[in-house]
Amino acid sequence: MNIYEVIRNRRSVRAYLEKPVSEEALERILEAARLAPSGSNRQARKFVVVTSGETREKIARAAKQDFLAGAPVIIAGVGTTPDRTMSCGIQGDPVDVAIAMDHISLAAVEEGLGTCWIGAFPQEAIREILHIPGTSRIIELMALGYPADTPRQKVRKSREEIVCRERFS
Ligand SMILES: Cc1cc2nc3c(=O)[nH]c(=O)nc-3n(C[C@H](O)[C@H](O)[C@H](O)COP(=O)(O)O)c2cc1C
Numbered sequence: 772m773n774i775y776e777v778i779r780n781r782r783s784v785r786a787y788l789e790k791p792v793s794e795e796a797l798e799r800i801l802e803a804a805r806l807a808p809s810g811s812n813r814q815a816r817k818f819v820v821v822t823s824g825e826t827r828e829k830i831a832r833a834a835k836q837d838f839l840a841g842a843p844v845i846i847a848g849v850g851t852t853p854d855r856t857m858s859c860g861i862q863g864d865p866v867d868v869a870i871a872m873d874h875i876s877l878a879a880v881e882e883g884l885g886t887c888w889i890g891a892f893p894q895e896a897i898r899e900i901l902h903i904p905g906t907s908r909i910i911e912l913m914a915l916g917y918p919a920d921t922p923r924q925k926v927r928k929s930r931e932e933i934v935c936r937e938r939f940s
Pocket residue numbers: 781782783784785836887888889890891892911925
């Protein structure tokens with residue numbers, strides 16, 4: 772698959788086979804996250820990889836998203852410098868963590884795996900479950916596993932609606 776095929780094939784998967792993800796595939800995917808760029812190469816991010824069924828169930832319950840319990844892996848993307856703001860006035864951690872999480876979602880496609888970004892979760896409850904210190908912030912969770920559903924048509928705005936040239940319009 773070339774990169775454009777990977778991008779076209781990535782989609783949110785909310786039903787997973789019980790089949791576990793091999794340690795080799797997981798390592799390749801996490802290496803894709805490690806290689807992601809970050810502002811000033813700070814790499815102020817950590818990835819908590821959860822495979823324990825008990826912990827996945829706790830996360831699913833806390834996030835009120837039942838399908839998470841059935842994902843063989845959940846990865847929490849954590850920013851370790853939550854107060855850092857870039858000179859453009861935008862927080863750095865969410866950008867740096869999201870880029871790495873996107874690498875994960877694309878590498879997963881190459882491995883025949885599916886993912887789902889999870890932004891709807893209670894910060895404090897998940898922090899407690901995963902023992903994440905108060906000095907860090909969970910930016911996103913991501914479910915990972917072999918898809919057990921059928922792809923649907925992608926719904927996207929047209930390019931004309933989102934791209935303008937030379938000035939905002
Ligand atoms: C930042 C972010 C947060 C998201 N949070 C959730 C979520 O909490 N639960 C969920 O089921 N899907 C979540 N999604 C998935 C989106 O609904 C999905 O990406 C979007 O509908 C486009 O569909 P596609 O991923 O299949 O292309 C999230 C996606 C992003 C990028």
